[in-house]
Amino acid sequence: MNRIWAILFGMLAFSALAQDANYPNKPIRLIVGYAPGGATDIVARSIAIKLQETLGQTVIVENRAGAGSNIASEFVARSAPDGYTLLLGTIANATNMTAYKNLGYDTMRDFIHITQTMTAPSVLALHPSVPAKNLREFVALAKQNPGKMAFSSSGSGGSPHLAGELLKLRGNIDLIHVPYKGAAPAMSDLLGGQVQMSFQTALSAIPHLKSGKLNVIAVASKKRMGVLPNVPTMAEAGMADFEVSSWNGLFAPAKTPAHIVNALYTATIKAINTQDIKDKMEAQGAEPVGSSPDEFKAFVKAEIDKWEQVIIKSGAKMD
Template structure:
């Protein structure tokens, strides 16, 4: 065999080896999840909020289904976009999931200079759950219903403050929707997560929040804050005596917030399909659905195409609120 022939043979063998290694690596990915790897669920908000509660429920059940560790990490900041960008930048292996929200997927129009594009850099694999919000007030606020709240805010503009989990969060956007529909000039005070805002509401440092049910039900039942309305079409089973916003006289103030399970858009379609199928399998178990209901949430678990259509429709809805309410984070 000539020197050139031997060299050609060697290069051919090397190429075959590399192709074999590549196929082996793909086979490893296709066998997702690998029990030797740790799966992380990123919560882009502080611990203790609704997204955190859902993520920990999901981590527990996915860990059992996959028979491997699934851990929750909180990465709050920038209305959730610190965590959102972190997930978008992770390796395309499917081992980093995220519990997303309205702020991340539908209300990011308030930011004009985000360092990433949530629509193209993240992929929603399913909508996890949806829930109405609860309008909660400090006991000292001299208003016991929504009409009294609106009258108070209009009588003394700038004196009623509402806290949120951050600019663009669902908690913030619900407040902006109320302002738009009622004309009440309430003032937004953003926090680094709902927990800090709730602490100030309990301490009468702010007067109002438009919060997710899981984080306020205990405080309402203990008499530490009062519930003025819920934002859904129907009353909340966990708060049967609290009227809907429509029943309370605020027409058009009807919306639910929702959470998603999302991954980096770079994750291969086969792995995305696997994650979507397994997450939906977990959400649809009676135990998980009951756990959500006890927290005032309703399971969704829709398919990949349906989830992406839903998010696109919600983006149009919240873009209108942002435009008409002149809401901006810049």
């Protein structure tokens, strides 16, 4: 009897290995922690099409919005490590490590970091009523009016919120944070003058810059943006070491086999290096990245550490 069980277990193990070696042999789910139509969802659907072409299997984008993307992240972290359930994670997977207590997952422990897919630097936008032409003038104005100037964000804990908190720390100024339920209402009240400033994506800011409804005084990146060549970086404007970008990248559950991770990495790099994906990202004020798994893991750890300090030092409220 023991011999029969041994044979059966051996057959099952062989079958599992065979399926594993033939990866992928069924549809793949790419989980997004936000509603359809947003920036992360658009990137996910663009990449999914390219992954299908390379891997020869359907890649289904599945939106599981809520709790600052924690619902989606926890779902993938607890999924089978077989390469069929993936996460297009974002900066929230770094900030949420400090912003939320009792998370159901750990970004460093529970995932394999496959590659960073894109980065989109934030830009500092002012309402035209603010009499400041550059960053130094804005900081000086805020110091003259402590607690009287406000900035909008798409919600507590997101990169626009934390960029504002970082500006408060680095500039030693007192600004009021006004969180909204999404980027659209945050932009709407900035345009209406209900708040004086906001960190926005270039994609959302440029049309209003061209129409004169906003002034963009700096970009929060190491170098100037091609779509805003005349706008200085925060460092050029007088505030060194100030980099804030929305980013996303591909994650798989921990313990996913190395050859599956390699297959996904190779296919994703091929996808984001196609000209149409590059064009789509550039149109959104973003750039493809394509880092190695080790580089992406180190980047995410650095983001966690960076934003932990900002959240703690600023006392930023996440509710």
